[in-house]
Amino acid sequence: MIEFYLNGRHQQLASVDPNLTVLEWLRTEARLTGTKEGCASGDCGACTVAIGSVEPTKSSGQTSTNVGDRLRYDSVNSCIALVGSLHGKHLITVDGLQSEPAHPVQKEMVECHGAQCGFCTPGIIMSLFALHTESRAAGTTADDAALMESLGGNLCRCTGYRPIVEAGRKAAVQSWEPVDGTGQGSTQNEIDLRGPAWLQNPEMIAELKQVQDNSISVSSESGRRYDAPASLEQLRQLRAEYPQARLIAGGTDLSLEITQFLRDLDHVIAINNIPELQEIREEADGLYLGAAASYRAVEQALASRWPHFHTMLERLGSKQIRNRGTLGGNIGNASPIGDMPPALIALGAELELDSADGVRRLPIEDFFHDYKKTDLRANEFIRGVWIPESQADEQLLIYKISKRLDDDISAVLGAFWFKLDGAIVEDCRLAFGGMAAIPKRALNAELELRGKPWNLSAVARAVSALAEDFSPMTDVRASAEYRQQVAGNLIRRALLDSARSDFKPVKHHADNNHKPLMVSEYA
Known part of the structure; x- marks a missing residue:
């Protein structure tokens, strides 16, 4: 069972093809079409999403002791990330940023005229969103070097980068505290798609932390298999039993066999969940x-x-x-x-x-x-x-x-x-x-x-x-x-x-x- 959160909502996938990418799942299964496919190789950035992973938070003192867990959000190319890699993560897409007021990145992209055809814009939004989220969590403001680094994997052919960079600069200094339609903030039991409370919800973090340490094994109807062992011993056993299976970590190269060469991998063993x-x-x-x-x-x-x-x-x-x-x-x-x-x-x-x-x-x-x-x-x-x-x-x-x-x-x-x-x-x-x-x-x-x-x-x-x-x-x-x-x-x-x-x-x-x-x- 693959368990993760999508835009603040719990997801479970009991059967999945190991070749299914996050992008394909979003567009065909979740019906969230804001995320686009451009190159299908991790070059253009139109498919960029943000993925939150649980990590300990260090205290600011000299002891550097853990004071709790938080989600670190990273920009990721969804076109070459396999759905199995979402286990124990929080996936955020541009569709999830529906709030009032809008996220600073969205607001400034509009006001600075940072989009023309708009095809690349969702990916740019999510790259800048990940930068904004992490810099605000660290109590810092992203500088130009960090801004340019965050945009280095997003290609835009018709707008030009001057207004995009300007939008990033303006958004970097703004906080994001949206409210719901009543103006009172979200008070419902179901997590609403709203701001920092949604991004770092303690209940969600606790659940993700619990499931991320579990090994998973799922198969498709055609018999293709995805394994994600949680220990070295499990990996050794799987490797010995299935020597022809393909090992995958980040998938930034292996996934190209699926998206570029149109091959189907019969058995994938993911090694990301092993602490050692x-x-x-x-x-x-x-x-x-x-x-x-x-x-x-x-x-x-x-x-x-x-x-x-x-x-x-x-x-x-x-x-x-x-x-x-x-x-x-x-x-x-x-x-x-x-x-x-x-x-x-x-x-x-x-x-x-x-x-x-x-x-x-x-x-x-x-x-x-x-x-x-x-x-x-x-x-x-x-x-x-x-x-x-x-x-x-x-x-x-x-x-x-x-x-x-x-x-x-x-x-x-x-x-x-x-x-x-x-x-x-x-x-x-x-x-x-x-x-x-x-x-x-x-x-x-x-x-x-x-x-x-x-x-x-x-x-x-x-x-x-x-x-x-x-x-x-x-x-x-x-x-x-x-x-x-x-x-x-x-x-x-x-x-x-x-x-x-x-x-x-x-x-x-x-x-x-x-x-x-x-x-x-x-x-």
Whole structure:
């Protein structure tokens, strides 16, 4: 049984096809057609909804003790989110924002003329609604950076972003305390679709918290199955019994097989409900990140040690994608242009693979064998990633090259780890995405740098050695010649960046405001 709330009202689904997306369910079953389908791939944002997840609320004091539970609302692409992922959540659509007075985002979008054809508008409303809700809950006002980040996954072709951004700015400073038609507020037993009391209703939160920890197993009339185990042991058993089932976490890639390639998945096993796979744990000798931890969840832990992760993760998809996409999914997908694997390879990270037969670790660079082929055995799943602790004489630099600055796939991504002894490169790892069938180290280029002075002469030799390391392909994102040239330019860029007087590569420096050069600066 899948249990969740939709716009403040309880929902139960006893039988559902595992391939059914939230968007399709909303439009065909719930008959809420405000949410639109644009691209069906998580790019345009017309389908954006807000999903509330129960999380503990921390006190403002130094003890950081839990003072209660609240719902955190995140913007999500409903076109690639499966209905099964709604279990234990509160789904809010644009149809649920019917109130008097209107939500500030709706009001300002009208007054600032932020819509023309209106097809993209519901998604924009929901992205800004999620931003407004979370900033107000935190007692802050969203600034322009947060505003632009929230809109990075919403495309509008006819209005133009100036009035939309202006509407967001004006709405960000307003509170939302709507009332019912009597002007007295909602006093009915049934939760009304009204404001903050509806968003954080204690009874709803208590019920969601209770059901979210339960495992679920539902099937369709045709026999297709959706499982969401709640423990590692349950996942191990399911994986051993059904090795052909597809594992899903955020679904930002796997769901495209359903929406773009029109395939039906017979059996899906969702791993989001398992606490151990959500872990982010600081250890004495390194950092452990659970496979089902989202990009949003891992950003602070990574960027506080290696500042270049901040800019790279800002450019990994849109906010809707980062709210859902997971570390383990990006690795297990085994894409040659995945953004996380090159950085993890450069850091010497290890994968933890789990199964009914036990747990094993291996260097992440040994995980990838060939295009879409990995070391993962039939009954295994990725449990987490362990990254060795950074040292003061080490630095990590990450550069992503893509056609668009935001919400785009890499043409080339370079991740470079250096251990310097004064001006000498004591050790290094240079890892690239987009240069081969798998994320791969440039071993010959590394040899030209290791033990040599960190200067232009050594870099020139390393750049020349890239021709021995890679024979990239030409595709719609870049030609082979362009990729080869850019890869060399990124190593040159790393030398220039590390020589900057304001460059701060040491660990635990979250306030470092240095950002890598953006793609537009290479043009």
